[in-house]
Amino acid sequence: MSRFRGRAVLMEPGGAPRSAGRGNVSDVEDSGAVACIMPSGLRSGEIVAQNAVPVRQQRIPKVLVAPAVFQALHAAAQSMSEIELRLEGKLERGCSARNVIGKLERGSKWIIVSTPHSGWFRCGGERGSGIAVWLALGAWAARSRAKVSFLFFSASGHDLSYMGAERFLSSPLVPQPADVVVWLHLGANAAARQWEEAPGGWRPTTRKERGAVSAHRRFLAAAREAFSPVPNQEVREGRGIGELRNVEARGYTGIGLAGSNLWIHTRRDDVQSVTPDILEQVARGCVHLLSLVAPEAT
Secondary structure, eight states, X not given: OBOOOSOEEEOOTTOSOTTSXXXXXXHHHHTTOSEEEEEOOTTTSSOOOOOOOXXXXXXXXXXEEOHHHHHHHHHHHHTTOOOOXXXXXXXXXXXXXXXXXXXXXXXXXXXXXXXXXXXXXXXTTTTHHHHHHHHHHHHXXXXXXXXXXXXXXXXXXXXXXXXXXXXXXXXXXXXXXXXXXXXXXXXXXXXXXXXXXXXXXXXXXXEEOOXXXXXXXXXXXXXXXXXXXXXXXXXXXXXXXTHHHHHHHTTOOEEEEEEOOTTTTSTTOSGGGOOHHHHHHHHHHHHHHHHHHOGGGO
């Protein structure tokens, strides 16, 4: 257990940078504070975990608390009360993780389909929706009479600067960009459901959450056609999301899916974040897309 005695700074809502260790937090560090306490999950009321920056870049602890706890701390600070901040945890060394790779070789040209499988807590919508669609596309590829090869890749280390994807991209396992027709990436919340406020809390709906498809201009028309039946799915030209940015930086042409999720990075992101109907809508859109950009895959 670490013990600190001194002044802690309460950072007001909106002041905390996304990665809890950049921007305004530097000002807190320079002020001589021994800790920075920040509210998290202002909409859902749940603590939203943040990806940590490397320890060498942090000079003081940054602590995330639920909004109700932050209000109590704020009230105590205004009354100049003394607060004990106790941080308990452990650092495990020698942990292992794995990437998952599957190949279906049928020709010299490749379609790559990727999705991360690591994250915070249970990740029902954040990771589960992408993994479900990824598996469905694998089953479809196996049944097809494709004259194109498929590589299905699922990365670990997503919240550690895309560590797993970086290892894969640096390995001889990935085909060269000239041999890849398209790289389809199923990012966070690829097919999550909406929730709505109700008396007593939040309740799930049958509606799909807002999502976006980012496509290279060459595939923009195909993406718009393929996902036009999918509700709340914007299609736009632009850079990919998540690991796909690193993929495109190496010369691959990509299409990426990502969406919203009320419970992302919280303990409540479980199986209730997804429904079969929404997963099927997105999976069918992906199949339609691949049939347009690589007709030999059907």
